[in-house]
Amino acid sequence: MRVADRWLAVVSPLGLLVLWEGLSRAGVLDPRFIASPSAIGRTLVALIRTGELPYHVGVSVERIVAGFLLGSIPAVALGLAMGLNRSVRALLMPLVAAIYPIPKIAVYPLIIFYLGIGEASKVSIVALSIFFLVLLNTMAGVLGLDRTYFNIARAYGARPVDLFTTIAWPGALPAIFTGLKLGMGFALIVIVGAELLGSDAGIGFLIWRSYQIFAIDVMFAGLLVTAVLGWLATIALDWLERRALPWRPN
Amino acid sequence: MLRAADQVGTGLAGIDVVGLSKVYPGLHGPFAAIQDVTFAVRDGEFAALIGPSGCGKTTLLHILAGLIDSTAGAVTMPRGHPGRLGTALVFQGTSTLPWMTALGNVAYGLRLMGVPLAERIARARGHLERVGLLAFADAYPHQLSEGMRQRVSIARALATDPAILLMDEPLLRIWQEDRKTVLFVTHSLDEAIRLSDRVLVMSASPGRIKTEVPVPFGRPRDYQVIRRDPAYGALSARLWGELREEVLRAGRP
Numbered sequence: 001m002r003v004a005d006r007w008l009a010v011v012s013p014l015g016l017l018v019l020w021e022g023l024s025r026a027g028v029l030d031p032r033f034i035a036s037p038s039a040i041g042r043t044l045v046a047l048i049r050t051g052e053l054p055y056h057v058g059v060s061v062e063r064i065v066a067g068f069l070l071g072s073i074p075a076v077a078l079g080l081a082m083g084l085n086r087s088v089r090a091l092l093m094p095l096v097a098a099i100y101p102i103p104k105i106a107v108y109p110l111i112i113f114y115l116g117i118g119e120a121s122k123v124s125i126v127a128l129s130i131f132f133l134v135l136l137n138t139m140a141g142v143l144g145l146d147r148t149y150f151n152i153a154r155a156y157g158a159r160p161v162d163l164f165t166t167i168a169w170p171g172a173l174p175a176i177f178t179g180l181k182l183g184m185g186f187a188l189i190v191i192v193g194a195e196l197l198g199s200d201a202g203i204g205f206l207i208w209r210s211y212q213i214f215a216i217d218v219m220f221a222g223l224l225v226t227a228v229l230g231w232l233a234t235i236a237l238d239w240l241e242r243r244a245l246p247w248r249p250n
Numbered sequence: 251m252l253r254a255a256d257q258v259g260t261g262l263a264g265i266d267v268v269g270l271s272k273v274y275p276g277l278h279g280p281f282a283a284i285q286d287v288t289f290a291v292r293d294g295e296f297a298a299l300i301g302p303s304g305c306g307k308t309t310l311l312h313i314l315a316g317l318i319d320s321t322a323g324a325v326t327m328p329r330g331h332p333g334r335l336g337t338a339l340v341f342q343g344t345s346t347l348p349w350m351t352a353l354g355n356v357a358y359g360l361r362l363m364g365v366p367l368a369e370r371i372a373r374a375r376g377h378l379e380r381v382g383l384l385a386f387a388d389a390y391p392h393q394l395s396e397g398m399r400q401r402v403s404i405a406r407a408l409a410t411d412p413a414i415l416l417m418d419e420p421l422l423r424i425w426q427e428d429r430k431t432v433l434f435v436t437h438s439l440d441e442a443i444r445l446s447d448r449v450l451v452m453s454a455s456p457g458r459i460k461t462e463v464p465v466p467f468g469r470p471r472d473y474q475v476i477r478r479d480p481a482y483g484a485l486s487a488r489l490w491g492e493l494r495e496e497v498l499r500a501g502r503p
Contacts, residue, residue, distance in 0.1 A: 148345055155315045155339045156359040156410065166358070170349040247349045247390040
């Protein structure tokens with residue numbers, strides 16, 4: 001991004017905040033329904049000082065990271081296998097196609113029923129929600145590779161495991177990152193949703209509890225934190241992608 | 251139904267192909283890509299393969315490289331030894347792996363052969379130097395020009411020290427000093443005459459070896475000198491004639 005673009009990117013959110021604050025102070029926005037940015041800011045500072053916000057953020061982040069690892073590692077392995085092997089693809093594709101479109105949050109009651117209300121169910125719903133996205137992107141990444149790459153490997157005597165590690169995995173990595181980035185969005189949606197539905201910690205829980213006691217400013221603070229979390233996750237994945245894919249132009 | 255890699259070596263570093271055919275199952279019945287191809291390339295010989303497009307040249311090279319099975323016929327080629335590949339194929343067009351550096355690409359064949367890390371890096375660096383790309387060892391293919399990428403894939407093949415080198419339309423001007431057994435496919439008659447000891451002419455599809463024409467110049471040869479030799483013009487005209495016949499035949503319904 002050019003320097004000017006960076007500045008432009010700051011203008012729209014900053015402008016919105018100024019407008020919002022102004023309307024709140026002018027009495028146009030009722031503070032009982034919509035908290036002003038300055039009030040939200042004060043609440044944020046207070047929540048951080050008491051350690052309440054870091055605790056809830058920590059719980060949610062831990063669930064997302066654990067769910068991400070639990071979902072994406074098998075998804076990448078299976079996606080590579082499905083991309084490489086026609087038979088594996090034929091065997092598993094109908095199953096994947098059938099389960100993929102089910103909104104994963106709809107499965108959550110069932111997961112609570114099996115795993116209880118604790119951490120296992122939260123981590124599982126995150127893992128489940130990203131599994132298919134990463135799987136399908138990984139498979140598409142392998143299928144989209146130029147056949148010449150596989151021929152090069154085989155002409156030099158590659159065994160199936162070599163095709164896996166030196167062609168399919170590095171070649172599909174850009175597509176895997178696409179899957180992970182899409183998955184990150186879904187993971188946030190699903191974890192906050194799951195915490196709203198049944199939990200005693202996490203950002204979703206914080207928002208839900210604030211609703212129950214009409215703490216509008218805390219609800220807004222929770223939303224803001226969720227947005228920042230998503231933004232930071234995107235930055236982290238972009239950074240990781242640049243580190244992992246130095247071979248891509250730009 | 252023999253794969254090149256499975257064949258018993260003769261101890262000679264040449265290629266012996268007898269009655270080789272490849273038939274693909276097609277929508278409108280079986281399609282013969284090559285039919286009853288028989289030829290030999292002697293140890294240390296540099297043979298060029300020319301023919302109209304679609305005559306099965308690439309199919310033939312891929313069978314020799316062990317990438318696809320033949321339907322009938324036999325191939326005899328030397329087997330590899332530890333640290334040395336029996337046959338290496340330089341692919342048509344750019345064939346670098348984009349996720350590996352130039353050095354990684356050149357070392358790739360050695361890596362698959364199980365050559366220890368230190369040795370394969372030393373060998374790969376040596377071959378990068380020979381093609382003039384040592385300064386670009388850590389560059390990725392997208393940072394190199396088309397011609398540089400082509401040199402990287404040639405260096406990769408040569409780094410495996412193959413007994414036989416198969417080449418599918420590469421740029422060849424960078425090396426001629428190697429005394430390897432080489433079979434190379436080309437579209438350029440000039441290139442064929444300039445570089446090879448013998449030109450194999452393939453017929454239109456289904457491809458077979460139509461004729462073999464020896465090139466009456468010793469190696470190494472000076473292109474500027476042989477171009478003025480009357481034999482050069484005669485040879486060129488003869489190869490054009492052979493090819494023209496096949497191209498016309500291929501164009502007929």
